[in-house]
Each structure stands twice: as C-alpha cells, then as structure tokens.
Amino acid sequence: MNEEFVEMALLYDFYGGVLTPRQQEIMDLYYMKDYSLGEIGELLSTSRQAVFDNLKRAKVQLRDMEDRLGLVKRFRTDSEKKTKVLGNLDGIIKALEREQGKEKIIEKLREIREYIQTATGG
C-alpha cells in the first residue's frame, strides 16, 4: 500500500462519519476496495471526473478534521507494538504458571492484559 492509501484508510476510520453517504461510498470503493475512478463512475452512474472531484473534497475534509482535532495522531495505536507487548505478557504469564505461589502476580498480569486489549482501540 502506498502512503496515501495508508493515510486515507486511517483518516477514514476516524473521521469518515463526517462525510456524506455518497462520499463514504466513494472512499470505501476507492481506498478500501481498490476500484478505479472509472469503475466507480460506472457503478454509481456518474462521470469519472465527478468521482474524482468528490474524492478530492473528501480528502480535504478528512485532512482538515485531523488538522483541527489531531485524534489519529493522539489515539492511533501501533498494532505491531501492541501484538509484541501482548505476546511478551503471554510468555511471562505462561512462565509464571509453572512456578508455585505466583497466583497473585498472574492474576494481576491477566488484568493488565485485559486492560491493554480493551483500552488501546482496534
């Protein structure tokens, strides 16, 4: 995926709800489902140019939302890091389960695991 696709997928995930249903449909077809402008035009019975214009407006709007609110920057969780951290936690829990008298620690680590899983978004 090129950078614009990654950027737009993230912005759409956070701010897609501010776009019109039509714009959402076009964003979804173009960025998520990889349709071409021409294909989207055919599908929605409109011109390639109209799709292009609509998409361009949507992109401007989504970038403007991030400029104003900055929530992608603030709340985007690094999913690779999260996977690594959860994997480490699982390894530690397993290691401790083999030792005796570690029940309390294990219980707390399970709570921590639960917290990370639920608190850090997708």
Added chain:
Amino acid sequence: MNEEFVEMALLYDFYGGVLTPRQQEIMDLYYMKDYSLGEIGELLSTSRQAVFDNLKRAKVQLRDMEDRLGLVKRFRTDSEKKTKVLGNLDGIIKALEREQGKEKIIEKLREIREYIQTATGG
C-alpha cells in the same frame, strides 16, 4: 461535577477543534473554569442570552460529532483503571527485582509499562 459537565468536558477534549474560537472560549469559561453565563457575557461584552445561544449550538455540534464518529466511546481510557494497572505493574516489577535471574522478565514488563503509558491517551 454533574453529568453534563463531565460529558461536555470529554466531548470538548475530543472535538473542541471543530468549534469557532468564540465557541471554544465560551465552552472553556463555562465548563472548565466554571464562570456563569452572565459573567461570560460581561467578559466578552455581549448579552447573557447570546452566550447561552452560542453555548447551546456548541453543545449540539459536539454531540452531533460524537453521534457521527463515536471516538469518545471508542478511545476514552478509564484513567482510574489505568492508574490501578500501572500500579500493579510497578509492584510486580519491584517484587521481581529482588529475585535473581528475572532480568529478561523485568525488561519485558518495563516495555509493557512503556506501551500502556504511551498508547492509552491522556
């Protein structure tokens, strides 16, 4: 704090950037700094009614943003829970520091601590 103040403080924290500078100022004075409508009117050289109307519009806009995007619901971290979880982690790390041969586990727990601290917003 009553429920509306808690709700508006959260919504403003996430979506305040979509409001006009004037609305932001009024929200800040009313919800964060606890000024009355009349006091804000005096401060901004306008009527109590104008402040009330502006505030009402801002509230509608912020609630509309959450209806569309749902980011407060999705990303609000429970700060009490976070504090508890970090406290538990610190306790475990301290306990393990007294034992020998636990360096790797401690290192991983430190990484986990770092992750929670940075990944879960405020």
